[in-house]
Each structure stands twice: as C-alpha cells, then as structure tokens.
Amino acid sequence: MKKFTLMLLACPIIAFSQQAANNTTALTTNVQQVAAMKWDNNNLIYRQLPGANLGVTSFEMMGNGKIAFLSDASNEVIIADQTTGNVLNRFALQFVPRDFVYDNGYFYILGENNVYAYSETGNLTATIPYPASYVGVERLARYNNSTYLLLPSGYSARIETDGQNVTPQGYLGWVTQSGNFVYTKLSGNTYSVKVLTTDGKIFDKSFTTDKKVGGVYVVGSTATEVVLDVQTFITESPIQVERHIVTIELNANGLGNITADSKVPDCYYVLSNKEISLMPNGTIMNMVTSPQGAYVFALTQINLDGKAQTYPASLLSTKYHFNDHLIAVDNK
Amino acid sequence: MKNITKKFLGIAAATLIVCQSFAQITRTQIHNNAIPFTTFSFTTTSGNLWSNVNCSAVGNVNSPSWVTVGKNSVGMPYCWGGFSSLASFTTGLTKGKSAGDNDCSTSGDCCESCALGVDCSGFVSRSWALTTKYSTTTLPSICTNYTSAMQVKQGDIFDLPGSHTRLVDTNYENGNFLLMESSAVDWKVSYRSYTTSQLSSYTPMYYVKVDTGATCITKYATLPYSTSFETNWMMDSCNQGAGRIPDKFWKSNIGGTTPNGDDYWHRDDYTGADWTTPTNGAYSPTASKGTYSARFHNDPPPAGSTGALDLYIDLSPAGSKTISFDYIHNESSPSPFAFNVLLSTDGGSTFPTTLMTITTAMVSTWTTQSCTTAATSATSVIRFVVTDKGTNDVGIDNLSIVKTPTGIDELSNNSNFEIYPNPTDGTILNGRFAETVTGHMDAHIYDMMGREVFAKNITVEGGNFSISLAERQLPTGTYMFVGIMNNSRYMKTVVVR
Numbered sequence: 001m002k003k004f005t006l007m008l009l010a011c012p013i014i015a016f017s018q019q020a021a022n023n024t025t026a027l028t029t030n031v032q033q034v035a036a037m038k039w040d041n042n043n044l045i046y047r048q049l050p051g052a053n054l055g056v057t058s059f060e061m062m063g064n065g066k067i068a069f070l071s072d073a074s075n076e077v078i079i080a081d082q083t084t085g086n087v088l089n090r091f092a093l094q095f096v097p098r099d100f101v102y103d104n105g106y107f108y109i110l111g112e113n114n115v116y117a118y119s120e121t122g123n124l125t126a127t128i129p130y131p132a133s134y135v136g137v138e139r140l141a142r143y144n145n146s147t148y149l150l151l152p153s154g155y156s157a158r159i160e161t162d163g164q165n166v167t168p169q170g171y172l173g174w175v176t177q178s179g180n181f182v183y184t185k186l187s188g189n190t191y192s193v194k195v196l197t198t199d200g201k202i203f204d205k206s207f208t209t210d211k212k213v214g215g216v217y218v219v220g221s222t223a224t225e226v227v228l229d230v231q232t233f234i235t236e237s238p239i240q241v242e243r244h245i246v247t248i249e250l251n252a253n254g255l256g257n258i259t260a261d262s263k264v265p266d267c268y269y270v271l272s273n274k275e276i277s278l279m280p281n282g283t284i285m286n287m288v289t290s291p292q293g294a295y296v297f298a299l300t301q302i303n304l305d306g307k308a309q310t311y312p313a314s315l316l317s318t319k320y321h322f323n324d325h326l327i328a329v330d331n332k
Numbered sequence: 333m334k335n336i337t338k339k340f341l342g343i344a345a346a347t348l349i350v351c352q353s354f355a356q357i358t359r360t361q362i363h364n365n366a367i368p369f370t371t372f373s374f375t376t377t378s379g380n381l382w383s384n385v386n387c388s389a390v391g392n393v394n395s396p397s398w399v400t401v402g403k404n405s406v407g408m409p410y411c412w413g414g415f416s417s418l419a420s421f422t423t424g425l426t427k428g429k430s431a432g433d434n435d436c437s438t439s440g441d442c443c444e445s446c447a448l449g450v451d452c453s454g455f456v457s458r459s460w461a462l463t464t465k466y467s468t469t470t471l472p473s474i475c476t477n478y479t480s481a482m483q484v485k486q487g488d489i490f491d492l493p494g495s496h497t498r499l500v501d502t503n504y505e506n507g508n509f510l511l512m513e514s515s516a517v518d519w520k521v522s523y524r525s526y527t528t529s530q531l532s533s534y535t536p537m538y539y540v541k542v543d544t545g546a547t548c549i550t551k552y553a554t555l556p557y558s559t560s561f562e563t564n565w566m567m568d569s570c571n572q573g574a575g576r577i578p579d580k581f582w583k584s585n586i587g588g589t590t591p592n593g594d595d596y597w598h599r600d601d602y603t604g605a606d607w608t609t610p611t612n613g614a615y616s617p618t619a620s621k622g623t624y625s626a627r628f629h630n631d632p633p634p635a636g637s638t639g640a641l642d643l644y645i646d647l648s649p650a651g652s653k654t655i656s657f658d659y660i661h662n663e664s665s666p667s668p669f670a671f672n673v674l675l676s677t678d679g680g681s682t683f684p685t686t687l688m689t690i691t692t693a694m695v696s697t698w699t700t701q702s703c704t705t706a707a708t709s710a711t712s713v714i715r716f717v718v719t720d721k722g723t724n725d726v727g728i729d730n731l732s733i734v735k736t737p738t739g740i741d742e743l744s745n746n747s748n749f750e751i752y753p754n755p756t757d758g759t760i761l762n763g764r765f766a767e768t769v770t771g772h773m774d775a776h777i778y779d780m781m782g783r784e785v786f787a788k789n790i791t792v793e794g795g796n797f798s799i800s801l802a803e804r805q806l807p808t809g810t811y812m813f814v815g816i817m818n819n820s821r822y823m824k825t826v827v828v829r
Contacts, residue, residue, distance in 0.1 A: 050436055054517065131609075133610060135501075138525050152508035153506075154506050215506065231527065239532055321532045321533060324532075329468065329495060
C-alpha cells in the first residue's frame, strides 16, 4: 500500500489555475494528496453489479491522521491510517449505507429509513428513524449536536437533537458546518445561491457560466466562504458533464466573487455520494476513485507566486466513468 | 447452439415489439404502478430463501440477504431478467421459489421457474403497464429522447442501453433527480436520488404512449359546482405535479414569490415529494365535510411562500353566483399571511378582482366563508391564493359555487329587514322589519346548492317573526333566507355554525 501511495505522489506536478467565467478573483489552487487506498478484496472492496459499480460511497477525515471510508460494496466502515493506508479498524453494517459523517467520536450513518450512530469501535449506540415520506435521501449532516437529512429538494430536515429524536423540521437550504443554510437554483447558464446565516441574514447572488448548468450542489460553508460543486453540461443527452469546485466569498455584506474554481478530474471509478467536503479551516477535500483505488486530495488556495501542485497527471489523463463500465445485462 | 438460441430470442423479442399493442398511460398511472414495488410487503418461508441452489435452466440462484424468514420484508427483490408482478410474486412464493436472486454469474436467473422479482427494465415495464418485458436495449424503441436531462418528468426514464434503466419520480430542477430503480445496490426496488454527474452517459427519454403536455387542456366546470376534496387528487399535467389538483377543472400554481419553496396545495393527507415534512402544521379535524380537505402546506420555512389553486369555471349564466367554503388556519401569529379569493374573467391571464380577503389572524375551527360575484364570463377562473408563515397550515373544504337563488340581486340590499341571530346555532331564526307590519309570510331557506331546505308559511306580528329550525338540524354552512309577503321579497344570507 505504501509503495502504491508513493507512486501517485511522485506523479509530475503541473502548475494549475482555473478561473470562473465571471466574478472571479485569480487565485491558485494547490492540490495535495493526503490519503490513498487501493482496491483490495481484503481491504477496500470493489464490486461490479447490475446497475452500479460500488466501492466507496463516502469518506470522512477523522483527524489525528485517520480517515474513514464508507463502503457500499461490503457494507462497512473502514478506518485507515491516512499516511500508510493501513486499516486500523473496520466494522460491518446490517444495512446498505448511503452516506456518513463523523462527529464527536461517533459515526452517523445514513440508511434507507434510519440514521444509525456507531462508536468508533463499531458499537451501535443509537437508531434515529425518519419518516417514510423522505425517500431517496443520499446525504446527511451534523450541526450543533443535531442530525439533518440533506434532501434532494435542496432542503434540510432536522431529525434529532442532543440524542433525542424530534419531529422532523424542515429548512430551506442544506445545513453546513458553520450553521449557514445554503440553497441553490438553476436557470440555463446561470445559477443562484442563497445563504441563510446563523444571525438571520439572507444573501442572494447569481453567477453565470459559459455552459448550461446541470447541477449545483452545496459542499459547505464557513464564515467567510461558500463552496459548491458546479456541474455544467458538455452534452445534455446523453448526459456528459464537467465538474468544478467553486469557492465564493462570503462576508457580512453578502456573497462576493468567486475566489477559486478547480476542475475535478473526469475519473469516477465507482458511484459515490460524497466526494467533496469542506473542513472547518477552509480546506476542501476531494476523493477521486480510479481503477487503482480511492485517493483523497486537499485543496487549498495559495498566492499566485506560490508553486502550486495539481492532481496527479495520471488522474487528469484518465477519462473514466463507472456508467461506461457497467455489467452488460442485456448481452450476457 | 447458443448463438442459434440467441438469434431466435432476438427475433422473438422484435416480434413482440411489433405485435404488442400499447395503451395510453398517464404519468400518475405510471407512478401508481411503480410505488407498490417499493412498498410491497411479503413474508417468506425457509423454502423461499435459496443459497446457491443450482437451477438447471439458469444456473445458481441466491436469495438476497435482506430477505429473512418469517419477517415482513419490504420492497420487490431484484432478480436479473425478472418481470414478476406483485401477484405472480406472491403466488410464486407459495410454490417455494426464491424471493429474488443476487447471483449474477449467469444472466436470466429470474425466469420465474426458480426465482421471483424484477430487474431494472422489468420494473420499468411493469410501471408502464407493458404486457411483455422490455430490456434496457429495447426500451428506447418505444421511447422518444429528450434533448436535455432537465426536461424529464415523472414516469420518464434515464436509460443506458445494455446496462441499466431508472424511472423518474421527481425532477427537482436543481440537478437532483429522485428516481426509482431495481438495482443490485440494495437488491430490490427502491428510491435513490442522483446528481447529473452520477447519470453520465444515460439518455433521458419518455414512453411514447405517456400522456404528455397534450393533456394539458383547460376544462371549465359548470354551475353548480361543489367538492369536498374527497377523491384522490390528480396529476396536474399542465404544471407536471402529481396529486396537485382535486379534479380536471383545476390547475395548481406556485406563487413564485420569494422564497419560492416547494409549496403547493394538495389533499391534506399528501405525502409526496412536494412536502418534505407533511406532519408539521397539520390541522384538526382534517375536514369540515367528509375525510379530506385542500391544504396549503408551507414547510420547510422560511415564511412567506405563496401557492395558488385555480378553479376553471363557466359563470356565463346570468345573475349572481355565491362562492362558499369552509376555512381553517390555526395560527395565532400568522404574519406574513394573506388569503385571497381572486377572479379572472379571461381564462386566467389576469386576476383583477379580489372576491374575498381573509384577514382574521386565527381561525382555529372550520368556519364558513362566502362571497358573491356577478361575473358572466364563460372562461372564469377562481383562484385561492395563500401566502403563509409556515408554522400551521391553511385548509379549505366543502367548496360550492352556485347560482344564487332567483331574486337575490334585486333584494340583497334590502335594508328594511334583518335576521338575527346571524350566525345562528341552527335552532332558531328571528326576523325583524323596520316598520310595524302584520301578516303572513312564505319563508324559504336554500342551501348554497340552491336546494330548498326549509319552507313554511309563518306569522309576522308587529314586524317580528320567529322560526324554529331545531328539527331541521341544518349542517353548518351558508344559507339564503327568502321571505315573500305582500308581493315583496326579502332576502338575507344566514350562516349556521
């Protein structure tokens, strides 16, 4: 595993700078690999099944040099050493997991009808049910000792607070780690962002792209920025998109300019629900899955005079999408 | 031999495509066909759980691990090549067949001779009410492609020929698509939502026999019209929303004000995607007449979302029409709030007339509201539009629009006559004339459908009269009192609570 990790780190480094179509302040994004794990039937399992290729659906940076992967191929949580990739602990789940978050020593894991809380050692400590009317929920969040479902409608539903299950209460926007709720809307080549701050302010701003917008998804927000996963169409039918991680300035007066825009490698080996997350310090984490394994990169912004690293050339040159490599169900 | 078989099957499949007749189907019907595959509950015996059992025709069969003996299992199991209906699945269980199959080492395991369930295209075929199973490769032959994924609507599919297909439940128009699929992710039919990136290479398409925008035809109700919103609400084919209209004479309309949330009117028991927390804000009782009512649910907040429900109605008969409905909004501090009944006489292009505004802060019990209009447009639209704070929902029920009983136009402003108590509890009704008159009066009471519910010749003494209504047990609602005496007609609206 170590050898494998080093191989990727040794890939040629190319200076990298992306700019948004408008409202852009030029910054350079530095990309640094922080974790990697190779597909391995004894560790991180890859499965090719009818309708989906599965491996890692979500990841969480646990701190203290540990990273956790949520596998929907083996239905388990795998905790690994960030540097070596060695598995430190793993525990099985009795359900098909969709997403998870790590908060205050516990994993909150999203299932089809419940959220389950597990200790780091794999003890189930709580089951948080949510109404059957919430179907197709793929993401969840924790904020202020509460558990929220992040609904595909762009809303959040709080289902638990301080260990007590609560009647779901909905909120406009996806809750983020800063307490801000962020809501997005699309219209042609424009997307609008609405931020509802913890002190009751509401900020709106629209942004224009050079291609038609296919989706804008909330990654997170801090007190000073909002990070989005912006997907624009290359072709609309069949669907082909390119993805950018976009950072927008946030201050007391509202939303400002786009301060960073990084294109994500077109490499998706398995179906994942959470590939991008925002750390409290503003670092963006991006998990990329390739035919070799799952890699996690830290994206930070540095001054233009700094020497920026980018994604490994091997990933940037790999055009791979799991949908193009599904089991041929009609032909076997 | 294998190739010959394959070739034969290919010809047979093509023949089926040619020979099968296709029936028109609505998006609501597709949805209603699909949902039971996600909620289907069944119980198995140990005979239904196969573990790597060789089925000579198709290879090994293995039941998925989520199906357990003796417990209610929920969701139609996945089975490669499967085309089980709910009924054939249940019947097959009694014959000891496997509940699903997750052994994908050989195709076509699910031939119904060994295992039961549906695969992705089997599920879509069932949802579209096809009589034979189509595959991911042959489904496009009965579909039309969209030019953009953003155009998909409920009942459409995202198809990846040769690999997989998914049925659309909701296009949130934000890049998230709520889909239903039979897949190996959880080995059953379930809901999943996907981003645009996750649907890479899929083609959005619709079944050629689905009712599309062509069914968005404006139909006008005729007088008298009444509803208490009891029947299942319909797909609004004009605005593409499931369960958004009480019948074909209505259209739903979101206000478009800020914030513009998913705030639509629905029957009060709605649990679909428009409402994320339907238990919040519910009122009690749920109806003033029957079991259900029309409910505007604004949740999640923030406050101030607007939704409109439009009734298209022909008001061309001459004379006044009375609009009556029951109303509830158990909200002590409702701001921001507005409830208006608006009128359009140009088919909904403009709504220049406000027929009624409810300003009362809190109406905690069902209360009858009524108003009149003299409009005579055959293309009238009555709009019920509410802007709500979002904590407690707004309900209406027992709606009627009737031609006001003859004579009301001329006499409704009669100021020499009054009725009391009004509202009345329905036991007694008193009348008083400004002048001291004595004689006999023919007294009639009509409900808002124009039906006579009371008629009696009564005595008027010294300008006063009294009518006992206790025996009539009039339901709560709005009525019209008509008294005829000395060749004069006296009319008043009476409310029974």
